[in-house]
Amino acid sequence: MESRQAVSHKERPAAPVGGAADHEIALQVRVKSGYKLESETEMTARYRDVLVQTMLIAADLELSTITMYYTPLLMAPTLETKMAVASAMQDELGHAQVMYRMLEDFGYNTNQLIFERDPTEFRTFYLTQHEIKDYIQCVVYMLLGDRAGYTTTRDLEEACSFGPYARSLRKVNFEEKFHVAHGERWTRFYWNHSAETRQRVQEAIDFVFPNAVMWFGTPDHMKKRVDQLTYKIRGQSNDELRQRWLAEVVPFCESVGIRVPAHFEPALGRYVLDYQVPILLDEETGKWSDTPCTWEAQFAQWKKGGPTKVSGFQRLQEDHWGADLW
Amino acid sequence: MKPKHIGRAELGGPATKFYEVFARATSEDVLAHVGSIEAPNDDLAQVRAWYVYDQLPWKEMCVVPTEAFISVTERGARGKIREM
Amino acid sequence: MTTPDKDALGEALRNDLLALADSKLVLANWYTTCVHNGRSLPDFAALLGMATATFGHTRALYLYLVNLGCDYDGLERRAQPAAFCSMNLLDRPPEDWEDFIATVYLAELAMWTFASGFLGHPDRPLAGLIRKIGEESYFHLKYCQGWQSIFTETGNRRYGAALAARLPAALAWFRAQEDDLLQAAGQRDLPLSTLCQSYRAEVLNSLGGASAGDGPPASLDGWDPQRRRAGTMPQRLFEIIRLKDPGAVLR
Numbered sequence: 001m002e003s004r005q006a007v008s009h010k011e012r013p014a015a016p017v018g019g020a021a022d023h024e025i026a027l028q029v030r031v032k033s034g035y036k037l038e039s040e041t042e043m044t045a046r047y048r049d050v051l052v053q054t055m056l057i058a059a060d061l062e063l064s065t066i067t068m069y070y071t072p073l074l075m076a077p078t079l080e081t082k083m084a085v086a087s088a089m090q091d092e093l094g095h096a097q098v099m100y101r102m103l104e105d106f107g108y109n110t111n112q113l114i115f116e117r118d119p120t121e122f123r124t125f126y127l128t129q130h131e132i133k134d135y136i137q138c139v140v141y142m143l144l145g146d147r148a149g150y151t152t153t154r155d156l157e158e159a160c161s162f163g164p165y166a167r168s169l170r171k172v173n174f175e176e177k178f179h180v181a182h183g184e185r186w187t188r189f190y191w192n193h194s195a196e197t198r199q200r201v202q203e204a205i206d207f208v209f210p211n212a213v214m215w216f217g218t219p220d221h222m223k224k225r226v227d228q229l230t231y232k233i234r235g236q237s238n239d240e241l242r243q244r245w246l247a248e249v250v251p252f253c254e255s256v257g258i259r260v261p262a263h264f265e266p267a268l269g270r271y272v273l274d275y276q277v278p279i280l281l282d283e284e285t286g287k288w289s290d291t292p293c294t295w296e297a298q299f300a301q302w303k304k305g306g307p308t309k310v311s312g313f314q315r316l317q318e319d320h321w322g323a324d325l326w
Numbered sequence: 327m328k329p330k331h332i333g334r335a336e337l338g339g340p341a342t343k344f345y346e347v348f349a350r351a352t353s354e355d356v357l358a359h360v361g362s363i364e365a366p367n368d369d370l371a372q373v374r375a376w377y378v379y380d381q382l383p384w385k386e387m388c389v390v391p392t393e394a395f396i397s398v399t400e401r402g403a404r405g406k407i408r409e410m
Numbered sequence: 411m412t413t414p415d416k417d418a419l420g421e422a423l424r425n426d427l428l429a430l431a432d433s434k435l436v437l438a439n440w441y442t443t444c445v446h447n448g449r450s451l452p453d454f455a456a457l458l459g460m461a462t463a464t465f466g467h468t469r470a471l472y473l474y475l476v477n478l479g480c481d482y483d484g485l486e487r488r489a490q491p492a493a494f495c496s497m498n499l500l501d502r503p504p505e506d507w508e509d510f511i512a513t514v515y516l517a518e519l520a521m522w523t524f525a526s527g528f529l530g531h532p533d534r535p536l537a538g539l540i541r542k543i544g545e546e547s548y549f550h551l552k553y554c555q556g557w558q559s560i561f562t563e564t565g566n567r568r569y570g571a572a573l574a575a576r577l578p579a580a581l582a583w584f585r586a587q588e589d590d591l592l593q594a595a596g597q598r599d600l601p602l603s604t605l606c607q608s609y610r611a612e613v614l615n616s617l618g619g620a621s622a623g624d625g626p627p628a629s630l631d632g633w634d635p636q637r638r639r640a641g642t643m644p645q646r647l648f649e650i651i652r653l654k655d656p657g658a659v660l661r
Contacts, residue, residue: 066445066454073442074650077658079435079469079486083462086442090458094378097451101362104344110364110451111336115328135658171361171381189660196657315446319328321510325443325503326646328447337449340560363452369556373549374452377459 020044031232036163040106050227051162052106054234056113057123058156059099061149063114064128065092067312071131072138081135084182088142091175098168105164119313126281127211129306136190136197140204142183144249148215150176151245152234159235188256205258210279210288212249213262216242219277222295246271283307336366344392345371349384357386422591424478428485429495429638430525431471433583436496436643437517438464439651443503444510456553463546470539487656491648495637498628499579501644505572508561512572515554516580516613522547523609524584527598558616570617581610582628587635 024044037043043051069089076082100110127145132138153176157169190197217223220239228234236244246262250271253260261274278298280289283306328337336342347361360379365371371389379387441461448454472485488494499517504510522544529544531537561569584606592598632640643651 063451070445075654077653077655078660079465079472079653080660081658082438082653083465083469086458086462086465090377090380090455090462093451093455093458094380097363097378097455098361100451101364104364114451115337116330134655168361171379174381186660190658194657200658317328319447319506321447322503322505326644326650328449340563342450364450365452365556367556367559369552369559373553373556374456376549377456378452380459 028230031161035161036166037161038163046227047231047233048106050231051165051233052103054156054228055099055103055106055165056108058153059096059103059113060122061124061128062092062096062099063316064122064124064308064312065089065096067308067315068128068130068132068141069138071133072135075134077135085135085138088179088182091179095172095175098171102165102168114313115317117313119310119317122310122313124309125215126302126306127208127215129309129312130211131308134200136200137204137207139183139186139190140201140208142179143187143252144183144205144208144212145215146176146179146183147249148212148245150180151241151248152215155234155236155241155244159232161232184252187258191256191258202259205253205260206288207286209260209262210275211281212245213242213273213277216245218295243270336364340366342366345375345389346392346395347375347379347387347389349379349382349387351382351384353385357388360387362392363389419591419595419597420478423597424475424480425495425636425638426524426592427471427475427478428480429497429583430521431468431475431485432494432496433500433517433521434464434471435468435494436500436647436651437514437521438468439647440500440504440510440514440517443650447507447510449507460550460553463550467543467546470543474536474539486653487659489652491643491645494643494648494651495639496643496651497579497583498639498641499576499583501647503647506568508566508569509572509576511554511557511561512569513576515551515558515616516573516576518547518550518554519612520580520583520609522551523605523612524602527593527600527602527605530599531597555616562618573613573617577610577613578628580613581606582630582633582640583638584609585633585635585638 024046027042027044027047031037037047040048066089069085069092073082073085073089076085100108100113103113104110127148132141150173153169153172157166157173160166160169187201191201192198217238220237223238229237250260250262250264262271263274264270265272275290276292278293278295279291280293280297280301281287282289330337342364343366345363345365346359347363348357349360350357361375363371363375363378365374368389375387375389438461441457441464445454445457445461448457472480472482475485476482497517497520499513499520504513525540525543525547528540529537531540558569560566584602586602590598590601590603593601629640634640
């Protein structure tokens with residue numbers, strides 16, 4: 001979850017001394033051996049901070065789905081698909097509820113976080129800062145994007161050293177599994193449905209895939225902040241999670257016949273991308289560049305954010321009635 | 327803009343409180359804690375719990391004001407139930 | 411008393427169920443269109459949950475209407491607003507949260523009262539479908555009641571005014587033709603007029619006697635008894651409720 005995409009994330013530089021340092025090390029050793037914390041009283045300030053920031057980003061990401069999936073809800077071609085999108089959104093907002101509720105125990109107020117926070121201070125990833133155009137793109141987002149989220153939340157459920165958070169993710173992962181399965185089922189359907197829908201699926205894959213790759217953040221060798229792993233808030237590194245995601249989506253896409261810019265490299269024993277990261281998205285055309293950019297340029301694009309980065313949360317703080325509706 | 331809320335109240339409404347949600351899917355299951363919900367009254371607590379914790383088609387669900395809980399193991403602790 | 415003609419009965423049932431299904435379609439779109447206006451995070455989930463259920467009611471009713479000679483795809487993809495039979499109550503968008511809750515309450519209760527007339531229908535699948543709709547509508551009505559309590563406790567006069575302004579259109583929806591054929595033939599448990607009276611009493615009771623009355627009756631101009639509405643659905647509302655993207659239809 002922790003990533004360079006969270007550009008506004010300001011972790012406290014922790015400099016424990018003396019007994020405090022011993023306390024930090026003791027906690028790190030305990031969680032490494034599998035110990036689960038059950039209460040805030042067991043935490044060091046640094047642990048608490050890393051945990052809270054992780055939960056805040058996860059909660060904001062879940063909330064951002066109300067904007068992401070809204071256009072597909074309006075554009076859905078049948079009643080059945082409208083129900084599928086509305087139901088998936090209901091699930092995601094339920095997940096947001098579970099996560100913000102957890103933050104209440106750390107002194108946050110959900111209403112203040114959602115309705116009074118400056119909309120520029122919500123923290124999401126570039127993947128979630130784009131409006132999904134229609135139902136076909138929506139099922140591809142479920143296939144790749146929900147799968148990326150599911151990869152992250154599964155890791156948290158399996159590994160997180162804060163017991164209440166790990167347990168709360170059972171419900172989340174139980175439901176995310178259905179979203180991913182829905183994405184797989186209907187992506188396959190549209191791929192085989194007609195030449196036109198096949199083309200739409202491929203276009204959606206081309207748009208979403210590089211963005212979902214970036215969901216997992218910078219490569220491990222660039223990461224400077226490792227507290228999430230040190231304190232076992234999560235279990236796997238950015239590259240490990242990305243590899244886990246690739247190992248699930250690439251074989252699926254290949255089995256359907258969908259082209260994805262990644263393959264398994266037997267000599268390395270892992271999946272590799274067919275392009276060099278980082279690459280930039282041209283937001284005007286919706287196309288990714290063919291040539292890599294600098295990481296500075298990539299960070300600048302993430303910092304600026306996609307089209308709905310701010311507007312989506314701003315909308316939740318506004319009332320639109322009467323002629324604004326229809 | 328939406329109206330502001332004041333402290334522990336939601337938009338356009340009076341003060342809210344937390345409720346704990348319990349449910350069982352079949353008659354063989356124990357009635358288990360499935361989560362927590364904030365609401366300004368019992369009616370909204372029931373409906374919100376029903377739609378937020380709908381991962382299974384529950385045979386039975388009930389909500390209890392969190393403030394009604396008394397911790398036996400954590401002496402003196404405020405009423406609080408941690409997730410599941 | 412003469413025995414009602416079988417075709418006329420079939421048509422009457424078809425008309426009533428289509429009016430119910432189309433009204434639910436518009437109501438589901440009210441929930442989705444207003445979801446961002448929710449007053450709290452769990453409201454967002456609740457509004458989407460109610461939307462899902464209400465779209466589901468429409469779909470189940472359209473599927474049932476196939477038994478009565480309708481074409482499902484044809485019902486889903488009607489291309490003209492004049493072809494829809496939704497209640498006039500839902501034509502005009504909500505002006506604020508109080509109006510939203512008042513209208514949703516009136517619509518949910520009207521539809522459930524109307525539908526409950528078929529709980530004893532001799533065709534058991536229809537009776538079963540209506541029972542299922544009732545189980546889900548229970549939560550939708552409870553949601554409205556939760557907000558009503560807040561409005562009552564906080565002395566919110568705007569809510570009562572919105573309810574009184576919308577009530578005539580809701581009552582008009584129950585208008586029966588001269589004879590309630592379905593009731594006479596044992597297909598509706600109670601006459602529509604009785605259902606309407608019980609509806610009105612329940613709405614006024616919900617205001618705790620603080621009602622300003624239910625206003626003048628809605629105009630009968632252009633009333634189409636088959637579609638249970640006057641005039642045509644507003645074009646801008648039709649643009650919201652019509653199903654789009656025909657290239658992605660799942661068949």
